[in-house]
Amino acid sequence: GAGVSQSPSNKVTEKGKDVELRCDPISGHTALYWYRQSLGQGLEFLIYFQGNSAPDKSGLPSDRFSAERTGGSVSTLTIQRTQQEDSAVYLCASSFGWPNEQFFGPGTRLTVL
Amino acid sequence: AQRVTQPEKLLSVFKGAPVELKCNYSYSGSPELFWYVQYSRQRLQLLLRHISRESIKGFTADLNKGETSFHLKKPFAQEEDSAMYYCALKRESGGSNYKLTFGKGTLLTVNP
Numbered sequence: 020g021a022g023v024s025q026s027p028s029n030k031v032t033e034k035g036k037d038v039e040l041r042c043d044p045i046s047g048h049t050a051l052y053w054y055r056q057s058l059g060q061g062l063e064f065l066i067y068f069q070g071n072s073a074p075d076k077s078g079l080p081s082d083r084f085s086a087e088r089t090g091g092s093v094s095t096l097t098i099q100r101t102q103q104e105d106s107a108v109y110l111c112a113s114s115f116g117w118p119n120e121q122f123f124g125p126g127t128r129l130t131v132l
Numbered sequence: 133a134q135r136v137t138q139p140e141k142l143l144s145v146f147k148g149a150p151v152e153l154k155c156n157y158s159y160s161g162s163p164e165l166f167w168y169v170q171y172s173r174q175r176l177q178l179l180l181r182h183i184s185r186e187s188i189k190g191f192t193a194d195l196n197k198g199e200t201s202f203h204l205k206k207p208f209a210q211e212e213d214s215a216m217y218y219c220a221l222k223r224e225s226g227g228s229n230y231k232l233t234f235g236k237g238t239l240l241t242v243n244p
Contacts, residue, residue: 022175050230061136061218061234062176069230078231110176114230121232123176 021045023124025111031130032101040096040127044113051094052121053086056108065109068094069116101131134159136221138235145209146243153204153238155193155219165195165202166232168218176218179204189213209242216240 024043032038044051053065064078068088079085083101088094098105108128112121135158145151157163167179180188182195182202193204202219218237223229 052230054234059236061236062220062232064231064233067230075231120178125175
């Protein structure tokens with residue numbers, strides 16, 4: 020079956036613009052995670068969704084970042100008024116419930132000029 | 133707070149040589165440790181987890197709670213092992229035990 024998919028694979032934007040990153044989890048997976056991978060850094064947890072429960076947003080770096088998950092499936096990570104320090108690879112992962120193995124998507128490489 | 137340290141950003145060995153990728157962690161509770169691998173132009177994937185106590189692709193890792201380490205080892209490295217390796221930790225149980233904390237990664241290069 021298909022794995023986790025993310026779109027776009029690459030996004031170049033200008034400072035100050037808003038961007039939306041999309042994640043399609045593996046069908047049937049109830050848990051969804053967003054991570055950020057910055058140059059020279061490890062993966063940084065951003066947000067976690069599990070079913071209909073309130074998401075854990077504790078990893079979001081600022082209020083310019085938000086995410087939603089519609090219908091318990093597709094998720095969108097939105098970054099408003101992008102800054103150069105937002106440049107990174109944004110990874111999405113999903114799992115069948117928690118705390119089961121997380122399967123990662125290919126990532127979206129965001130470049131803010 | 134939980135922290136994972138991978139002291140080597142880069143590690144280069146020759147094919148057939150033993151390899152050890154170091155991972156140390158800081159966590160006051162009972163952790164669960166993982167190794168993830170990312171091959172060139174591929175997505176991040178789970179390599180092994182300490183609770184499984186298994187060998188994957190010839191790699192093993194033992195959790196040493198006394199030294200708070202979870203080093204990844206392979207007796208004879210292969211060129212196809214060249215990849216970025218990430219050590220990760222999460223709580224074994226209880227709230228927020230879905231949240232993985234990753235180290236910064238070690239880029240392993242196995243030379244012919």
